[in-house]
Amino acid sequence: MAAREAVYGVMAEFDSPEDLLAAAHRAHREGYRQMDAYSPFPIHGLAEAIGFRRTWLPLLVLIGGVLGALAGFGTQYYAAVIDYPINVGGRPLNSWPAFIPVTFEVTILFAALTAVLGMLALNGLPMPYHPVFNAPRFALASHDRFFLCIEAADPRFDRQGTRRFLESLNAREVTDVEH
């Protein structure tokens, strides 16, 4: 196993979303892949700029919804037809139109829970510790500043070279990020 890099990565701070977006594009063109951008609000096109294009989340939500529909209808069917059949005026035991409202609600419930829990799980949250918080000015990432961190795990990472590259990108400040 390769020796662990002395730092987690090198981080550049920017004033505006446009500067960050331009820097992310440049870094990606330069061949960097292991990097992430941090901003106080979602920026259109930023995830794409660092090479992150798709998420499984919609598919997961669809699966959650289908499972919810099956669970909702299945429970009612099991209760009304198999486990406790009652003949009410000769009406069919599987009176499916009456089961639709509950099926619908359970579908929404499962899909919504999947959307939230799936998003958190794919994002690896909750995560109480992360090295980027060691960057001295990183608290501003939730305020008014924009950050790009190229990680040491990237094969092209070179502490001095990457630093010089980031400094050339109209960055306000470039710092090392400790583990």
Place this chain on the structure above:
Amino acid sequence: MASDATKAPAAGGHGGPILGAAYTYGSITDKISLIVLTKDTPWSWLVGFAVGFLLLQVLLLGLAWTVAIGLGTWGINVPVGWGFAIINFVWWIGIGHAGTLISAILLLLRQHWRTSINRFAEAMTLFAVSCAGLFPLIHMGRPWFGYWMFPYPNTMGLWPQTRSPLVWDVFAVSTYATVSLLFWYIGLVPDLATLRDRARHKLIKLGYGVLALGWRGSAQHWFRYEMAYLLLAGLATPLVLSVHSVVSFDFATSILPGWHTTIFPPYFVAGAIYSGFAMVMTLTIPLRKLYRLEDFITMRHLRNMANVMLATGLMVAYGYAMEVFFGWYSGNPYEIYMLLNREGGPYAIFYWALILCNVLVPQLLWSERVKASVPALFAIAIVVNIGMWLERFIIVITSLHRDFLPSAWGMYYPTWVDFSLLFGSMGLFVALLFLFIRLLPMISIFEMRTLLPSPATTRASRGAAPAPAPATGD
């Protein structure tokens, strides 16, 4: 105020700006987060919370009385088995609907003005649903067996009867409460991270830090976050329409005159949005004044909300008209008698009060002068809140108290316990709302930032930007 602001950055569309003055990412963050991160609690907050807290004690008294002695302490009787409990339930759940409408439907419709009121409206939804859920629970008489309503394997070998709209209600309302909570909490996470990073006191930092789940604003996270938020909005939209439809099925699937109509689901949904917007208006008007948020909740917001109220109010008025028309057109003597009894029977005064509150008074909103007057909007919103409560009173009571056989008729008179539960639930609502305002950002900070132009485009004019409100330090 909007009119004397400098060139507003987020101006656009008609009806004035949605952001009253020029802000930067930093100043907008400060202004909203300092409402929470300050040691100075405004006296008006203390007064508001104290009122809520006192009324909450009234609720506890009513609940204790109900549980200790029983439902006999209420005004319900044999023809009128659904008294205040169901009226209050429908009223509160309807109020909640505006929050979901603002947060989900207006998001899908790309109505950017929703940004400054959605967090607050979602919180309102959550607290209104809490109040709503209380009433069917205690109306059961033995609320400690409330879990019997859910399907779970049990030693009695019983299942809930899912062909009954009352059981649909359980699923609809509990799903609605859960999804509203998720929507609200997920929307809060990036702002909780802001509070974590801005708080100075270690324990406060820790508290917000735990709730923020380690959010760090990563681009990949934002990408999935926005996707999740959009999907939730898409799921919440049909959900909110289904919830009040299901509530209306409680009435519409019965055979009682006045209840057994197909117009109920859309008419209930429109009424829900109507009352919900009235409540949002009732709450935002004092709050924007109190916390000097006129820059964020501008006249444009109030105007838009007034327009939604006017539109949904007209739908509700159409519903009332159709109830009368179909009652007459059915030729059914019971339906016709129900109408005559509504309009001229013992509860007629409440019917005409409801027409006044919900149909006549809101017509003032056609006038631009009324829509530009904050006190007038506040007064109309209060009137509509009362009117919507009266509507549910009329629906529940007039149909039940005189149905088919005159020998089975009766009257309904609420007792002090009924009133203590009604006003007490308002106390619960107000107390929760004031706690929310004090402890969490009532306006979505990160979404407000997206309304701003980038500093790159305003760099030249930055020197001219007016100073933000003075920070009152932590």
